[in-house]
Each structure stands twice: as C-alpha cells, then as structure tokens.
Amino acid sequence: DVKVTQSSRYLVKRTGEKVFLECVQDMDHxxxxxxxxxxxxxxxxxxxSYDVKMKEKGDIPEGYSVSREKKERFSLILESASxxxxxxxxxxxxxxxxxxxxxxxxxTRLTVL
Amino acid sequence: DQQVKQNSPxxxxxxxxxxxxxxxxxxxxxxxxxxxxxxxAEGPTFLISISSIKxxxxxxxxxxxxxxxxxxxxxxxxxxxxxxxxxxFCAASGMGKLIFGQGTELSVKP
Numbered sequence: 001d002v003k004v005t006q007s008s009r010y011l012v013k014r015t016g017e018k019v020f021l022e023c024v025q026d027m028d029h030x031x032x033x034x035x036x037x038x039x040x041x042x043x044x045x046x047x048x049s050y051d052v053k054m055k056e057k058g059d060i061p062e063g064y065s066v067s068r069e070k071k072e073r074f075s076l077i078l079e080s081a082s083x084x085x086x087x088x089x090x091x092x093x094x095x096x097x098x099x100x101x102x103x104x105x106x107x108t109r110l111t112v113l
Numbered sequence: 114d115q116q117v118k119q120n121s122p123x124x125x126x127x128x129x130x131x132x133x134x135x136x137x138x139x140x141x142x143x144x145x146x147x148x149x150x151x152x153x154a155e156g157p158t159f160l161i162s163i164s165s166i167k168x169x170x171x172x173x174x175x176x177x178x179x180x181x182x183x184x185x186x187x188x189x190x191x192x193x194x195x196x197x198x199x200x201x202f203c204a205a206s207g208m209g210k211l212i213f214g215q216g217t218e219l220s221v222k223p
Contacts, residue, residue, distance in 0.1 A: 040122065042202060043213040090156055101147060102211060104156030
C-alpha cells in the first residue's frame, strides 16, 4: 500500500520560531510537492522538487524554504513563523512524467500564535 | 489570477440523486484534468481523470465530462451516497505541476 507520511498531524508554534515539516514517501517517486490549503483558496503550491537536491518555487514560496537530501524525504522549512502561515500543509509525491497522479499525505495542521 | 475555478463552494443533494460538480479553467494549454476527494483531517485522494483528447471518462458511479471549447469540466456522481460527502477539488495539469481549484463541499443527505 503506497504511503506518504508527514511528521506531525498537529503543530502549535510561536511567532518567530523556526518550523520544520517533514514528509516521507515509500513509492520511490521522483517528484515531491508541498501545498497549503486554506478555506476558499484551495490547494496552493509552495515548492516542488523533481529530483534529489533540486527544488522549484511554486506559486507562494515567500517565507518558506525546502530541502531534499534524499529521494524519499522532502522537508518544508518556515524560517521565522508568522501568524499568516497558520494553515493545513499537505505533502504529495508522484512518479516521473507529466500525467502521473499525486499521492497526498494526511496533512499537518499548523497554528502559529 | 485563478486559472482553475470552482465557483460553487458547497452543494447539497439527496441520497440517490445525481451530484454535479463544476470546474472552469482559463489556460487552453492544460492537457490533463483530475478530480480529488478530501475528507476532513485526511489528505486528498485521487478520484478520476481525463485527457484533453477525450470528452468523457467513466469509472463506476463517477463520470467526468470535458468541454474544451467552453474550458469547462464537470464531475457527475450517480447515484450519490452519504459516504460521498467530502470536499472535491478539480485540478489541471500544466508544466509538470497541478493547479487546483478552490474546492466544492458536497453534502449528501440520507
């Protein structure tokens, strides 16, 4: 059974803290993605990666960075968390090629106080 | 600039009836479209897809229709069941990534 796991389901952090969100997939997928989901805005792409050590900005990269040191792991980093980064964060992965469906993790609900 | 739009935030239907969820897009270069279903506190799961060379794809109770001239796609669920209650996202594939709509929350009443 294919799986994408995220390190935390719920996280509460304070403004200014550095936050790490981890994502691991066991499908040997080349592509990995980070989204945030907000009411009325759908899923918005933050960053994605097509290969180890490669990263591409999505639609809303400001305030975030990513790291992909191993094929199966993709980390999202909030260098200095702010209240407007309170959101549901979703990680996804897909195989190489343009039409492969993305498989999602369960999400991390991050609250920044 | 929202390239993929779902203009209905919510939809309520009776069990056994048809549910029709709509999605509009603006970029004619999109060549593949997907529907995802999301339950609360879970990640989205893939439901059905359609290539731009087709106008219909069917999988059991789920059918997706694509009207390229109108840049419109729709998801039909027949018959609707209470377990179908969820948020549905349409997505368009372009430049190696997916662009999602805002989602439509479907509620199927017993």
